[in-house]
Every structure is written in C-alpha cells, then in structure tokens.
Amino acid sequence: MNPDATATAMPPATELSADRLTLGYDAEPVVRDVSVTVPPGRITAIVGANGSGKSTLLRGLAQLMRPRRGAVLLDGQDIARLATKTLARRLGLLPQQPLAPDGITVADLVGRGRHPHQRWFRHHTGADDAAITAAMESTGITHLAERPVDELSGGQRQRAWLALALAQDPDVMLLDEPTTHLDLAHQIDLLELLTDLNAALGRTTLLVLHDLNLAGRYAHHLVAVKDGRIVAEGPPAEVLQPDTIESVFSLNCAVIDDPLTGTPIVLPRPPSGDRRGG
Amino acid sequence: MTAKDTVAVRVARGAVVFRLQRRSALLTSMLWLCALTLAVAALGLGEFDLRLADTLRVLGGGGTLIEYDVVVRDRLPRVVTGLGVGAAFAVSGAILQRIAANPLVSPDVIGVNAGASFGALLVMTVAGGAGASLVLGALAGALLTSAAIVLIALNRGLNGYRLVLVGIGIAAMLSSAISYLLVRADYHQVLSAASWLTGSLANRGTLHVTIVLVALAVAVPVLLVLGRHLRILELGDDLARTLSGGTTRVRLALITTAVVLAAMATAAAGPIGFIALVAPQITRRLLAGRPVTLGPAAAAGALLVTGADLVARLLFAPTELPVGAVTGVLGAPVLLYLLARANRIGHTG
Numbered sequence: 001m002n003p004d005a006t007a008t009a010m011p012p013a014t015e016l017s018a019d020r021l022t023l024g025y026d027a028e029p030v031v032r033d034v035s036v037t038v039p040p041g042r043i044t045a046i047v048g049a050n051g052s053g054k055s056t057l058l059r060g061l062a063q064l065m066r067p068r069r070g071a072v073l074l075d076g077q078d079i080a081r082l083a084t085k086t087l088a089r090r091l092g093l094l095p096q097q098p099l100a101p102d103g104i105t106v107a108d109l110v111g112r113g114r115h116p117h118q119r120w121f122r123h124h125t126g127a128d129d130a131a132i133t134a135a136m137e138s139t140g141i142t143h144l145a146e147r148p149v150d151e152l153s154g155g156q157r158q159r160a161w162l163a164l165a166l167a168q169d170p171d172v173m174l175l176d177e178p179t180t181h182l183d184l185a186h187q188i189d190l191l192e193l194l195t196d197l198n199a200a201l202g203r204t205t206l207l208v209l210h211d212l213n214l215a216g217r218y219a220h221h222l223v224a225v226k227d228g229r230i231v232a233e234g235p236p237a238e239v240l241q242p243d244t245i246e247s248v249f250s251l252n253c254a255v256i257d258d259p260l261t262g263t264p265i266v267l268p269r270p271p272s273g274d275r276r277g278g
Numbered sequence: 279m280t281a282k283d284t285v286a287v288r289v290a291r292g293a294v295v296f297r298l299q300r301r302s303a304l305l306t307s308m309l310w311l312c313a314l315t316l317a318v319a320a321l322g323l324g325e326f327d328l329r330l331a332d333t334l335r336v337l338g339g340g341g342t343l344i345e346y347d348v349v350v351r352d353r354l355p356r357v358v359t360g361l362g363v364g365a366a367f368a369v370s371g372a373i374l375q376r377i378a379a380n381p382l383v384s385p386d387v388i389g390v391n392a393g394a395s396f397g398a399l400l401v402m403t404v405a406g407g408a409g410a411s412l413v414l415g416a417l418a419g420a421l422l423t424s425a426a427i428v429l430i431a432l433n434r435g436l437n438g439y440r441l442v443l444v445g446i447g448i449a450a451m452l453s454s455a456i457s458y459l460l461v462r463a464d465y466h467q468v469l470s471a472a473s474w475l476t477g478s479l480a481n482r483g484t485l486h487v488t489i490v491l492v493a494l495a496v497a498v499p500v501l502l503v504l505g506r507h508l509r510i511l512e513l514g515d516d517l518a519r520t521l522s523g524g525t526t527r528v529r530l531a532l533i534t535t536a537v538v539l540a541a542m543a544t545a546a547a548g549p550i551g552f553i554a555l556v557a558p559q560i561t562r563r564l565l566a567g568r569p570v571t572l573g574p575a576a577a578a579g580a581l582l583v584t585g586a587d588l589v590a591r592l593l594f595a596p597t598e599l600p601v602g603a604v605t606g607v608l609g610a611p612v613l614l615y616l617l618a619r620a621n622r623i624g625h626t627g
Contacts, residue, residue, distance in 0.1 A: 064516055084523020093520040101379065101512045103568035115510050115521045120503045148567065168521065 013041030013204050014075055014090065014171035016061060021070035023053075023060040029068060030056040032228040038172075038221075041202040043194065045215040047239075048225035049249050054208050055096065055176055057225060061206065062093050062174045074172070088116035092170030096177050098161050100149040106160045107145040110135055113167035135166035138197060155186035159193070166197070175207035179214070187211070191218040216240050216264045224248045240264040302571055305564055309577030313364075316584045317357045321349050323588065325596060355482040359546055360587045360601070361580040362490035364553055366543035368579025369497065369572050371554030373536035376508045376570050377529060378438030384554035385540030388445025391549035392452035393423025394541060395475055398548075399456055402471055403463040410485055412474070413545050417489070420541030423448060428533060437515065441533065477550030477602025479587050486546040493542035500535050504528055505572060550602045552609025553579050559612070582608075 016038040023031040030053045038044045038061075048054040059065050061072055063079055072079040074090060082090075092113075100109060113135070114128040136142045139159040144152065149160055158178060165173060175194075179187040195218055198205050209215040215222060216236040224232040224239055226248045232239045245253050245266060252269045322333035326348045335341050336349045371384040385391060397419015401407040407415065427448055431441040456475075460468055473480075507528045510518045518525045540554060561574035586604040593599065 059516075062516075062520060064519055088521055088523050091520060093517060095514065095516040098517060099379070099514045101376075101569070102381075103562075105567050108567060112509050112513060113521070115506070118506070120506055164517075 013202050015040040015073075016172050016204060016206065017073045017076075018057075018061060019071045019073055021057075021060055021072060022068045023056050023065050024068055025065075030228050031060060033070070034228070034230055035070075036223060036230055036233065038204060038206050040204050041198075042220040043198050043205045043207070043218060044221040044223060045207055045209045045219035046223045046225055047209060047212060047215050047248070052225045052248075053228040054225045056228075058174055058176050058206065058208050062091060063087065064093075085116060089168070090171045092165035092168045092173045094158075094161050094165055094173075094175040094178050096180065100157075102150070104149050105146055106141055106149055106152070106163075107132065107136070109149055109160055110163045110167050113164040116168065131167045131169055135163040138166060138200075139163040139193065154182055155189060158182065158186075158190055162190075162193070170203075172204045172206065175205070177208045177210065179209065179211070187214060194218070212240060212245070212266045213258075213264075216266070217258065217261055237264055240266060299565075302565055302569075302574055305561065306573045306577045309561075309574060309581050313361060313577060313581035313584050316581065316588060317361055320357050320360075320584060320588050320591075321353045324348075324353065324591060355484065355487050356479045356587070357584065359482040359486045359490055360479050360583045362487070362494055363543040363547040363550060364557070364579035364581070364583030365576040366490060366493055366497070366539040366579070367550065367553040367583075368557035368575040369501070370536040370540040370543070371579075372558035372570050372572050372575040373501075373508070373532055374438075374441075374554075375558055376512050377532060377536075378442050379512055380438070380442065381559055381570075382555070383438075383442055385537060385544075386549065386551060386554060387449070388442060388537075389427055389447075389449030389452060390420050390424055390445075390537050390540040391544050391551075392449045392456065394420035394544035395549055396452045396456055396459070397422075398474055398545075399459045399463075399471055402474070403459050403467050408470075413485055413489065416548075417541060417545035420544050421538070423452065424534075424537035424541055428530065428537070432530070473600050474548050475602075476600040477548035477605070478600035479547055479583075479590075480598060480600070482547070489542050490546040493539050497535050497539050500531065501572060504531055504535075508532065508572075548600075548602060550583060551606045552612070553582055553605055556609045556612045557582055 018034050018036050021031060021034045022029050034057060036057075046054040046057060056065070060067060063072065067080075074082065074087075079087060111128065111132050114131060117128065117131075118125075133142075136145060139162050141156060141159050141163060144156060144160070149157060152160065162175075162178070178194075179190055182190060191214060194205060194207070197203070207219075209219070219236060222232075222234065222236050222239040223230055224244060231248055232244045240255055242253055242255055245251055245255070251266075254267045254269060255264050256267060257263070258265045318330070318333060318337075321337070322328035322330060326344075328336070328345065328349065332341065332345065333349060336345045341349070367385070370390075374383045374385065374388065375381055394416040398412050398416035400419070401412050401415030405411065405415075427441065427445050430448075431437075431444045460471060463471065507522060507525075510521050511525060511529060511532070513521070515525070522528065543550075557579035558570045558575040561578045562568045562570050565571065565574065582605065583601065586608060587601040590599040590601045590604045593604075
C-alpha cells in the first residue's frame with residue numbers, strides 16, 4: 001500500500017482544481033476563497049471536523065453548488081462553461097446517502113450510469129452493455145446483478161453505487177463519505193477496492209473521509225479543511241502532524257508510524273491519566 | 279434494464295436504437311387489447327343494444343341512421359374520451375409518482391383536479407354557463423392552478439417533496455372555495471355540479487374528444503424525448519445533476535407535461551378519482567423490479583376508465599352512475615391497501 005506505487009504508462013489523468021472558490025447557501029459562506037489542485041490520477045482525501053465545510057467543498061467541486069465566487073476548473077477549463085453533457089461524462093459521484101428507487105435491481109441501477117452516453121433516440125447499445133458488465137465485474141457484484149438493491153448488505157449496496165459511477169466512465173470520481181455507514185471490515189474492503197481501481201485505471205479520485213488513519217493509509221494526498229479554508233495539504237506523512245491535527249480538530253494527539261504499512265497513525269492523547277481505573 | 283430482458287428496435291443502421299422491455303411491452307399490448315375490446319363492447323351495449331357484428335358494421339360506415347346516431351354520435355365520443363382520459367390521468371400520475379419518489383402522489387393530491395373543479399363551478403354557478411364554457415372554465419382553472427403550484431414550488435430548483443406540499447396546500451384552499459360556491463349556488467346548479475365533481479362521461483362530444491386527444495398528442499412526443507430522464511431523476515437530486523448536467527429544466531418540463539395532461543383530462547371528463555393514483559401502482563406490481571412505467575400505466579388507465587364507465591352505465595340501467603363514483607368505489611380499497619403496505623415514505627412493498 002505504498003502511496004507512491006502507481007503505474008506510469010497510462011493516459012494522462014484529468015486535473016480538477018478550484019480557483020479562489022467561495023461556496024455557501026446563506027449569507028455566511030461555508031467554503032471561503034479556496035484554491036486547491038486535486039493531483040491527477042491520484043487518490044485525494046479531504047479531512048476535517050464536522051461542519052468544517054469538507055462535504056461542501058466536494059459538492060462545489062462536483063458542480064452540485066454554484067460558486068458564489070471563483071471557479072472550478074477541469075484540466076484548466078472553467079467547468080461552468082463546459083456543456084452539461086460533456087460534464088456529465090467527465091465527473092462521477094457517489095453521494096453521501098444515495099436513494100435507490102423501490103425494487104430496482106443492481107444491473108438496472110448500474111445501467112443508469114450510462115445515461116450521459118445515451119440519447120433519446122439511442123438507448124442502450126453494445127458499448128453500454130460492455131461498460132455495465134465491466135463495472136459490475138470490477139466491483140465484484142456480477143453475481144448480484146438481478147438482486148433488488150434494497151435486499152443488499154450495506155457493503156454490497158455501496159459497491160453497487162460505485163459500479164454506477166464506474167459505468168458512467170468519468171475522468172474524475174468524487175465520493176462523499178463513502179465509508180460512513182460501513183463497519184471497519186467493509187470500510188477497508190471499499191477503500192482497497194478504490195485503491196485497486198485507481199492503480200488499474202489511474203483515474204483522479206477525490207473523497208471525503210472521517211477516519212484520519214484510513215485517510216493516511218489509503219490516500220496519496222490529503223487536504224485538511226477548517227472553517228471553510230484549507231489549512232494543510234500534501235502527502236499524509238506531512239499533513240498528519242500533531243500540531244496540524246491539533247489546529248484542525250482541536251485534538252491533542254501523538255502520531256506514530258503504522259507498523260504494517262508505514263503510514264501515519266493518529267493516537268488521541270487521554271486528557272490526564274487513565275480514568276478507567278484499575 | 280439489462281440486455282436480456284429487452285428487445286432493441288433499430289432504425290437507420292443502428293443510429294436510432296430504442297429498447298423495449300419485453301414484459302412491459304407485452305403487458306402494455308395486453309392491457310390495450312382489453313381496453314379496446316371493452317370499448318367496442320361499450321359501443322354496442324346500453325338501452326339500444328347492438329350485436330358485436332352490427333357495431334363493427336356501423337363503425338365501418340354501414341347500418342341504419344338510428345344505429346349510426348347511437349353508436350357514432352352518442353357512444354363513440356364517450357368511449358374515446360374515456361380511453362383518452364384514462365391514459366392521460368394514468369401517465370400524469372406515473373410521472374408525478376416517479377419525480378416525487380412517492381407512490382401516493384397524483385394530480386388529485388397536488389390540486390390540479392381541485393383547480394379544474396373550481397374553474398368549472400365558477401362558470402356554472404356565477405356565470406350560469408354550461409357545455410363548452412364549462413369545459414373551458416375547468417381547463418383555465420386547472421392550468422392556472424398548475425402554474426401557481428409549479429411557480430411556488432420552483433423556489434431554488436424544483437423538488438418533488440416541495441411540489442407535493444405546495445399542491446396539498448393549494449388543494450385545501452380550493453376545496454374551501456368550492457364549498458363556498460356550492461353553498462351560495464341554487465338547488466339545480468348544485469345537482470349538476472355534484473355530477474360534474476364526481477367525474478362523468480355522459481354527453482361527451484367533439485369538444486371533449488378534441489381536448490383529450492390534443493393533450494395526448496402533445497404529451498406523447500415530449501415523453502418520448504424526455505421520458506428517459508425519469509430514470510435519472512428518481513436517483514435523487516445529486517446524482518441526477520451529475521448524470522445529466524442541469525435537471526431543473528427537464529424536471530419542470532416533465533411536471534408541466536403531467537399537470538397539463540391531468541388538467542386537460544379533468545376538463546374533458548371531470549375529476550375522475552383514483553385513476554392517476556392507482557393505474558401506475560397496479561402495473562408496477564405486474565412487472566419485475568416493480569418500476570413505475572408510463573406505457574403500461576397508460577394502458578391500465580384506459581382500461582380502468584372504460585371498464586368503470588361500462589359498469590356505471592349498466593349496473594343500475596336505465597339509471598346511469600357517474601363514472602367517478604365507480605372508480606372511487608374500486609380505487610379506494612386499492613389506496614387503502616397501498617397505505618397499509620407503505621412502510622416508509624417513498625417506499626411501498
């Protein structure tokens with residue numbers, strides 16, 4: 001799981017960036033004047049406390065919110081000027097709590113990712129079938145194709161939504177807290193899958209993660225957000241420093257190297273002494 | 279939609295490909311076949327009975343003058359209006375149910391029918407109008423109400439949930455206004471109003487047929503082009519926007535189509551209850567994966583209205599019931615069943 005171990009012989013990956021981006025619903029902006037470049041072809045994790053604006057930043061980059069000021073750029077081009085159809089083929093999304101239509105099967109759900117590649121007079125073609133099959137295969141849900149999504153376990157369901165985004169075949173994949181409702185084993189499972197997909201396809205991937213240790217292990221690049229601004233950015237080993245974590249999360253902690261992977265591990269310090277008694 | 283359940287219809291060497299789901303196409307054809315059979319039967323049945331062969335002969339241009347009068351002048355507009363409004367109500371309900379991701383939504387719930395009723399009653403009681411002016415009053419009432427609902431709900435993008443809440447509010451206001459009009463109307467006006475408010479196919483003519491056929495002729499091409507977006511809209515706002523760029527315009531166009539269909543159908547036949555709600559829900563239970571689909575729902579709506587009207591005409595002959603009374607009696611138990619099985623909003627078993 002060496003963060004630097006990515007293949008080199010791949011088509012150039014897409015660069016997503018924000019240029020002095022300000023986002024917000026009401027008078028008070030949630031994301032203020034943020035400029036950031038998501039490294040092409042890598043996995044980037046946005047970390048930050050609850051309410052820090054990390055999901056809002058992801059939503060802004062996904063064009064789900066109109067910028068109050070500034071712009072989102074895709075390979076240097078202002079995303080607001082791209083044709084909506086083009087954009088729909090280039091950005092993929094796994095929402096925080098996606099809702100599947102009642103009774104829909106896995107194959108049907110995954111097939112809906114092909115929407116931007118279809119026209120009203122040209123439904124489902126061979127290319128669509130191939131993309132759907134490949135997406136289900138790479139997420140390991142081929143055997144579930146005819147099962148209703150509401151009958152799947154949490155981990156399987158998350159894979160089905162991921163397969164939808166893969167079938168869309170976007171240049172950039174955005175995932176909003178993809179591990180939130182999963183147990184630890186399924187969190188690892190999903191992040192391993194994302195790592196494999198990233199290594200195989202070299203697709204620019206950006207996700208919001210809560211767990212700093214998982215972010216440190218699976219992301220190549222971390223972006224730490226506090227009060228709508230970026231306070232630190234870089235490889236996990238640089239960002240996950242005790243003083244940075246203290247300022248971002250107001251958490252007093254120590255950082256050690258993971259004996260298994262060498263990636264940083266954050267250990268919160270107990271307030272004073274061990275209060276569990278003896 | 280997987281390839282193996284579908285048939286591809288290819289035109290122009292693969293540049294145009296439509297996929298039909300086998301089971302859905304089969305269901306649609308069977309329901310239309312039943313609806314048309316009932317329709318032909320309805321042309322022959324009644325106080326002036328005709329055998330099937332005679333009915334077909336009259337339709338082909340033969341038969342006596344009186345047979346022609348009964349079948350073509352009297353019963354044909356009624357039957358065609360019935361088929362049309364059934365399909366229109368059902369498609370309207372199916373679109374709204376998918377956009378709101380809620381099986382309990384229909385144009386009656388969001389106030390379209392109340393708007394039509396208010397318009398019709400205003401013409402009937404205040405202006406003393408009847409016939410064509412009544413139909414136009416209903417049409418104007420329904421369209422104005424729909425426009426108001428959509429405009430109020432449009433605030434910051436159009437979301438299905440807000441559409442329903444706004445619609446329920448407006449429907450409640452209109453039903454008070456309807457009560458007021460009924461209270462101040464005279465006895466004879468109240469009698470004809472009661473029949474109109476139930477939904478009736480009696481005495482339909484060219485005007486009614488034209489209204490409902492125009493509605494369908496406009497809606498079908500729009501849905502042919504935009505219908506596929508329903509598959510995306512029901513995945514929720516975020517994913518819909520990611521997969522299709524802007525969604526507000528498509529959503530607005532689909533909701534407008536749905537309310538205009540219901541408005542025109544109500545103008546043509548009165549607010550026939552439950553068809554919009556029940557037809558999509560019946561057909562989805564007959565399809566794998568339980569999707570709400572437009573084609574099968576339209577056929578089911580046409581069949582339900584045609585069947586209900588036949589029952590309404592024949593059950594207590596020579597006294598006719600308004601068709602809305604029969605759809606209400608049939609529809610209410612289905613609604614209760616759906617409510618009983620709904621375990622959370624947006625999901626039914």
